[in-house]
Amino acid sequence: xxxxxxxxxxxxxxxxxxxxxxxxxxxxxxxxxxxxxxxxxxxxxxxxxxxxxxxxxxxxxxxxxxxxxxxxxxxxxxxxxxxxxxxxxxxxxxxxxxxxxxxxxxxxxxx
Amino acid sequence: xxxxxxxxxxxxxxxxxxxxxxxxxxxxxxxxxxxxxxxxxxxxxxxxxxxxxxxxxxxxxxxxxxxxxxxxxxxxxxxxxxxxxxxxxxxxxxxxxxxxxxxxxxxxxxxxx
Numbered sequence: 001x002x003x004x005x006x007x008x009x010x011x012x013x014x015x016x017x018x019x020x021x022x023x024x025x026x027x028x029x030x031x032x033x034x035x036x037x038x039x040x041x042x043x044x045x046x047x048x049x050x051x052x053x054x055x056x057x058x059x060x061x062x063x064x065x066x067x068x069x070x071x072x073x074x075x076x077x078x079x080x081x082x083x084x085x086x087x088x089x090x091x092x093x094x095x096x097x098x099x100x101x102x103x104x105x106x107x108x109x110x111x
Numbered sequence: 112x113x114x115x116x117x118x119x120x121x122x123x124x125x126x127x128x129x130x131x132x133x134x135x136x137x138x139x140x141x142x143x144x145x146x147x148x149x150x151x152x153x154x155x156x157x158x159x160x161x162x163x164x165x166x167x168x169x170x171x172x173x174x175x176x177x178x179x180x181x182x183x184x185x186x187x188x189x190x191x192x193x194x195x196x197x198x199x200x201x202x203x204x205x206x207x208x209x210x211x212x213x214x215x216x217x218x219x220x221x222x223x224x
Binding site: 004033035040041042043044045048088098099101102103104 | 213215
């Protein structure tokens with residue numbers, strides 16, 4: 001089955017850019033997602049990208065997809081302390097709507 | 112309130128007891144899901160439902176039972192709780208369609224002693 005991997009921790013200074021990386025194994029993955037989880041809360045969808053796209057930009061967020069390497073990244077420009085959270089990468093190939101989540105990357109923003 | 116809610120938010124129980132976690136959504140979404148979140152494992156799918164009276168197993172279904180008699184409710188029951196079921200449980204829902212955007216509840220933190 002699909003396997004989605006992320007590094008566990010990232011620390012950046014406020015104002016810098018953050019880049020969170022993710023790799024997946026299923027080349028038939030059609031949708032790739034980034035979710036954000038704040039402490040004590042559920043996951044909230046940040047953005048998603050279709051597999052036929054290379055890049056998607058949404059305000060401070062930029063998603064890059066390298067289908068050949070099965071690599072997805074999330075760049076957060078001008079990172080703020082409010083961006084401190086766990087970020088989950090997820091992949092889906094459709095079907096019965098099964099989504100496979102990565103282990104999450106904890107982003108720490110240092111003031 | 113509109114959205115997806117879970118109850119209780121926190122629960123402590125003992126090994127062998129039956130526990131039911133509730134999930135309610137107000138959007139009339141077709142799909143509903145139960146995940147557990149454990150350190151080092153991310154989110155793992157326990158069960159899902161495509162519609163009322165239609166449920167199916169996910170990645171880690173053993174020890175859990177679900178039902179969906181109404182579209183808006185999707186309770187998860189631990190028939191005989193074990194310590195390994197200590198976790199944070201998330202319910203999610205999704206409308207039928209091509210984009211797999213799931214909307215998550217706030218979670219239930221369950222501790223089995």
